Amino acid sequence: MTHLRHEAEKLDDWVRFEAEFKGRYAHQLTEQIQMCETDEQLKNIIVGSLISRYGIYYKKESKKNKMNRPSKETQKMIDLMSNSSFSFESSTSRNNMLSQTLHHLQKNSGLFPLFWKADEIWGAGTYIEVLKWLGDQYYSNFEPNDDHIHWLKKYGSLYRLEGKPWEG
Numbered sequence: 001m002t003h004l005r006h007e008a009e010k011l012d013d014w015v016r017f018e019a020e021f022k023g024r025y026a027h028q029l030t031e032q033i034q035m036c037e038t039d040e041q042l043k044n045i046i047v048g049s050l051i052s053r054y055g056i057y058y059k060k061e062s063k064k065n066k067m068n069r070p071s072k073e074t075q076k077m078i079d080l081m082s083n084s085s086f087s088f089e090s091s092t093s094r095n096n097m098l099s100q101t102l103h104h105l106q107k108n109s110g111l112f113p114l115f116w117k118a119d120e121i122w123g124a125g126t127y128i129e130v131l132k133w134l135g136d137q138y139y140s141n142f143e144p145n146d147d148h149i150h151w152l153k154k155y156g157s158l159y160r161l162e163g164k165p166w167e168g
Helices: 002-008 023-034 039-054 072-081 093-107 111-122 126-141 146-162
Strands: none
Touching (some): 093 146, 111 126
């Protein structure tokens, strides 16, 4: 989910499906997947395997006297099976690495509470002094390690092309 985090955060609720296939069934799926020549074939194998093993159906009779009707999520998978214009998107997490870091700084790191505390104690706008101090610390003390250098070599040119994530 991490590479779709920005989309998930816009939703009030969502369902994430994960499946694990083992043994003979897993080998059969692998053989079928290897024979796929189109996204449609691959989609049908993946979705079909999920529906056959993990489809959720209501057992109680509905108001319209329907038995064994699929749940909303299962129905969406069934509908996907008949969607012949489907194709996989090849999105990667690289597009969100900096966005994830920014999200972490905003929500989980304590940076914003630090800004708020500084503003509350010393007055509105004090957070700018904290930012300047952090910038000075960065320029004075930070030494990139091999992981940082490798990441920059791998993704730097892509980010230059795609633009700054905080401007999107």
